[in-house]
Amino acid sequence: xxxxxxxxxxxxxxxxxxxxxxxxxxxxxxxxxxxxxxxxxxxxxxxxxxxxxxxxxxxxxxxxxxxxxxxxxxxxxxxxxxxxxxxxxxxxxxxxxxxxxxxxxxxxxxxxxxxxxxxxxxxxxxxxxxxxxxxxxxxxxxxxxxxxxxxxxxxxxxxxxxxxxxxxxxxxxxxxxxxxxxxxxxxxxxxxxxxxxxxxxxxxxxxxxxxxxxxxxxxxxxxxxxxxxxxxxxxxxxxxxxxxxxxxxxxxxxxxxxxxxxxxxxxxxxxxxxxxxxxxxxxxxxxxxxxxxxxxxxxxxxxxxxxxxxxxxxxxxxxxxxxxxxxxxxxxxxxxxxxxxxxxxxxxxxxxxxxxxxxxxxxxxxxxxxxxxxxxxxxxxxxxxxxxxxxxxxxxxxxxxxxxx
Numbered sequence: 001x002x003x004x005x006x007x008x009x010x011x012x013x014x015x016x017x018x019x020x021x022x023x024x025x026x027x028x029x030x031x032x033x034x035x036x037x038x039x040x041x042x043x044x045x046x047x048x049x050x051x052x053x054x055x056x057x058x059x060x061x062x063x064x065x066x067x068x069x070x071x072x073x074x075x076x077x078x079x080x081x082x083x084x085x086x087x088x089x090x091x092x093x094x095x096x097x098x099x100x101x102x103x104x105x106x107x108x109x110x111x112x113x114x115x116x117x118x119x120x121x122x123x124x125x126x127x128x129x130x131x132x133x134x135x136x137x138x139x140x141x142x143x144x145x146x147x148x149x150x151x152x153x154x155x156x157x158x159x160x161x162x163x164x165x166x167x168x169x170x171x172x173x174x175x176x177x178x179x180x181x182x183x184x185x186x187x188x189x190x191x192x193x194x195x196x197x198x199x200x201x202x203x204x205x206x207x208x209x210x211x212x213x214x215x216x217x218x219x220x221x222x223x224x225x226x227x228x229x230x231x232x233x234x235x236x237x238x239x240x241x242x243x244x245x246x247x248x249x250x251x252x253x254x255x256x257x258x259x260x261x262x263x264x265x266x267x268x269x270x271x272x273x274x275x276x277x278x279x280x281x282x283x284x285x286x287x288x289x290x291x292x293x294x295x296x297x298x299x300x301x302x303x304x305x306x307x308x309x310x311x312x313x314x315x316x317x318x319x320x321x322x323x324x325x326x327x328x329x330x331x332x333x334x335x336x337x338x339x340x341x342x343x344x345x346x347x348x349x350x351x352x353x354x355x356x357x358x359x360x361x362x363x364x365x366x367x368x369x370x371x372x373x374x375x376x377x378x379x380x381x382x383x384x385x386x387x388x389x390x391x392x393x394x395x396x397x398x399x400x401x402x403x404x405x
Contacts, residue, residue, distance in 0.1 A: 001062070001070055003055060004314035005321070009350050012296035015052035021354070023048050064306050071142045071313040072166070078320055079168060082137050082327045092135040092172040092196075092277065094284035095179060097156035098292075099148055100127050100312075105303040112305075113150035124299070129312070130159035132167060133287045135174075135280060137337055138323045140287065140316050141166055161187040172196060172267070174281060180264065182224045183232050185241050189266060196265045196278050199245070204262040208245055212262050216247040217271050222264065241266070248275050283338060290342050295319060322346045329376035344379040348372060 003018045010017065031038050041048050102108045102125040112125040128148040132141040144163035146154035156178055164187055167173070172194045175184065180197040188195045204212045207220055222241040229235055243266040251258035265274055292298040295315050302308050323337065326345050330337045352372035359365035 001067065001314060001317075004059060004310065005318040006353075008295045008297075008311075008315045008318040009322070009346060009353075011294070012301070015055055016050065019052050019055050020050050023050060059310065060304075060307060062310065064309055067310050067313050068142065071317050074317050074320055075139060075141055078139055078324045079134070079137075082139070082324060082331075090135075090172055090277070091168060091170065092174055093132045093141070093167055094135060094281055094287075095130065095132045095160060095173060095175045096284045096288060097128060097130045097159065097178070098288050100129050100145075100297065101125070101299040102127060102308060103299075103301050103303055107304050108308065112147045115149050127308075128154060128156065128159065130156055130163065131284070131288065131291070132163075133284055135277075135283070137327050138283070138287060139320050140291075140323075142313055142316055145312070157181060157184050160184055164188060164191055164193065167193060170194075172277075174278060176281065182222060182228045182239075182241070183235075185222065185243075185264065186224075186235065186239060189241055194266050195243075196263055196267065196274060198278065199262040199264050201260065201262065204245060204247070204264075207264070212245070212247040212260055214247055214249040214260060216245065218245050219243070220245050220264075246271055246274060250275075250279075291315065291319060294343050294346060322349050325349050325372070325376055326379075329373050329379075332373065333377045335380070339380055340376070341379050341381050345376055348375050348379060 003022060006018045006021065007013050007015075034042070037054075102112055104123055104125065108125040112127045114122045114125050116122065126148045127145050129143050129145040131143050133139065141163075144159045146152070146159060148154075160175075160179065161183065164173070170192065173188045174196045175198070177198045177200045180199040180203065185195055185197060199207070201212065206225070207222060208216075208218065220243060222243060224232070224235055224239055243264055246263045246265065248261050248271070249258050250261045261275070261278075263274060263278055267274055269277075295318060297312070297315055300308050300311050302311055322342060322345055325348075326340045326342070327337045329340065329345075349372070352368060352375075356365050356368045356372070359368055
């Protein structure tokens with residue numbers, strides 16, 4: 001599992017890179033219960049092979065249930081350890097979905113069918129994945145996923161309903177208008193989770209009985225429509241959610257037109273506080289970008305669904321370890337964890353992890369760790385005073401003329 005994490009920290013490094021790192025940098029104490037092969041290495045004093053066959057077989061034999069339990073334990077332990085970062089703040093989780101491409105193999109194509117269009121079926125299998133990240137620390141819960149296309153395709157709403165039990169008790173669920181449907185609100189409130197969900201204007205109009213107007217803060221009772229009951233026949237007859245509909249006119253950028261932001265919430269906090277809470281939803285977009293760009297999760301190279309699951313869950317564990325290191329630096333500096341660069345922090349953790357692992361005593365390991373935190377506190381994001389250049393649209397490429405017959 002550590003080698004899977006180490007691969008992701010190095011940007012999906014090949015198998016041989018982490019095997020060499022293991023044999024070169026980690027001490028003998030890394031194997032507290034050495035197997036027969038390790039004992040033979042130590043007794044014969046022969047150089048160990050750097051081939052990857054043994055590691056490849058070991059990661060395939062690694063039980064998926066063990067990986068899931070380890071990922072959950074890392075997440076729960078770090079959430080408990082980093083609680084002081086959130087003193088006086090509400091525990092809230094942003095939820096969002098994304099897609100992920102997989103390697104083309106018969107097993108993956110059968111489990112996660114590729115997309116298709118008028119020209120036929122595409123090459124890459126695609127999965128839909130749902131992530132949930134903590135507002136303050138950025139720690140991510142173990143994702144949930146399913147096929148994006150085909151007869152067994154799943155929606156982001158269904159993924160949320162199936163994994164919401166794994167959120168910390170009492171955490172506020174925050175989602176955009178894609179999650180602003182009755183089934184999601186019902187699943188969350190029935191499990192005891194407060195919600196802040198954005199509504200589309202047509203859905204808000206049906207719920208209010210009139211067009212939403214800026215400044216509204218009205219108590220409502222949300223009942224499922226006939227369409228929602230048809231798609232969710234398990235909803236009880238008396239299903240109803242009491243909450244508030246908040247409407248506010250917002251303008252994130254001066255060059256953009258203002259628009260109405262409509263939120264449904266079961267919280268009792270003031271209107272401004274709830275709007276500011278939802279206003280931090282963009283963090284989940286940057287977290288998804290980090291997972292895909294820094295940890296190379298935009299396309300996996302494994303060939304089986306079970307191995308893909310192990311790769312995803314260990315990638316989240318690697319992400320959480322870097323986030324935890326950032327939070328520890330934030331505790332000492334007094335800044336917010338979101339004020340630090342993930343990519344720079346990841347490189348610092350990669351540099352110091354072998355040194356900490358090779359320490360000969362807890363005191364030496366503590367010295368190396370404190371030095372790592374010292375460099376982490378310097379990995380702050382820049383505060384640019386000049387305005388960024390405006391976004392531009394890429395031009396479409398020229399088409400080559402067809403060959404003349």
